[in-house]
């Protein structure tokens with residue numbers, strides 16, 4: 001649950017240092033740019049890019065890893081521009097320049113990708129980088145595809161040249177076997193692709209979105225359960241928002257030491273310990289429901305600037321994933337209690353750890369202020385759902401989410417988000433945010449939560465107890481005592 005769609009525009013701006021040579025204003029060279037990805041034996045792949053009339057520097061997303069001296073650049077070998085025998089100028093941190101300097105034009109380049117990323121431990125996790133996937137190879141585009149990051153709006157033809165018994169599993173639009181046409185650099189590099197033998201993907205439809213699920217062999221026992229959680233939660237998201245945000249979505253489950261995940265443009269990589277352990281269901285189901293919800297809330301309903309409203313998209317993904325999992329019958333009442341206790345505790349501990357900063361400010365350094373961003377954001381959504389249900393009846397909160405999604409302009413500043421929600425909640429959205437950003441008052445907050453139909457108790461901010469106390473209930477774990485807006 002670490003990283004979320006990162007705009008690569010900043011990288012593009014850096015790469016655009018080359019003087020404008022082209023006669024067209026577009027930053028694309030040949031249209032389309034052609035990328036060939038060929039297996040060269042063992043764990044080696046030859047990548048060839050044809051881009052007639054191009055210039056500028058080439059980049060990967062450079063990431064540090066313990067055991068890789070030059071991070072993700074360690075795995076890129078023998079980069080050459082066309083027939084030029086001279087090696088490129090390596091600028092460090094995964095950036096290469098033509099040997100003729102920054103003004104030189106070129107028509108293409110090639111390199112060897114050595115898929116040996118498992119020899120390093122990646123700071124962001126291997127699901128954000130690359131790893132061996134049984135006999136196949138899992139890649140995210142950014143650290144392995146060397147491209148000019150100024151090609152943001154270009155069309156890419158991607159062709160795989162693979163042994164007979166290999167296949168490719170990707171979220172890209174397909175034009176033939178092993179052939180893809182992708183619009184825009186972001187969809188090329190901010191996505192997962194898996195290639196190799198022995199892959200058994202399954203694809204199902206959610207309201208017109210083709211969802212492909214692929215799991216590593218050691219997790220095979222979990223596939224039926226993964227599919228049920230995915231299918232049920234995605235179907236409910238499609239109903240809530242009134243549609244699906246993309247035509248294809250790929251979810252890949254790989255083996256890892258802990259539950260973790262990385263969300264990309266049209267794909268999501270989840271890791272969990274193998275063999276599959278049924279008692280961990282709540283952990284991976286919650287991650288899966290949170291990350292896939294980002295396709296609507298975070299990728300489509302998009303905070304601008306991104307950091308400022310991360311509390312809204314992260315907290316909303318935590319809160320609404322919890323509500324959806326419960327209503328779909330995928331988790332039970334004690335699981336909801338566990339999650340609510342966690343959300344309250346995270347907010348209180350986050351306020352102590354991060355000091356007197358707003359949720360918006362906390363998003364500027366999300367990793368450091370993680371508890372405040374996620375906990376505060378989740379409580380915002382919880383309290384907004386409670387207030388809107390009170391004011392307008394069941395479904396009012398969901399209707400507000402839908403209205404954000406259906407807007408013609410889905411880039412939201414915090415001010416625009418609040419204005420849209422205030423208009424539907426008689427100003428409750430701004431009031432709730434002011435409460436969470438206001439003076440630190442743990443007992444005042446717990447009293448506010450109790451008014452929604454909870455019975456809370458605390459032993460300091462680090463021990464929170466939640467029971468349900470709606471209606472005449474004194475405090476229980478039963479569905480009938482839950483606040484009505486959470487009940488199923």
Ligand SMILES: [Zn+2]
Pocket residue numbers: 001004290291294313314317
């Ligand atoms: Zn998230």
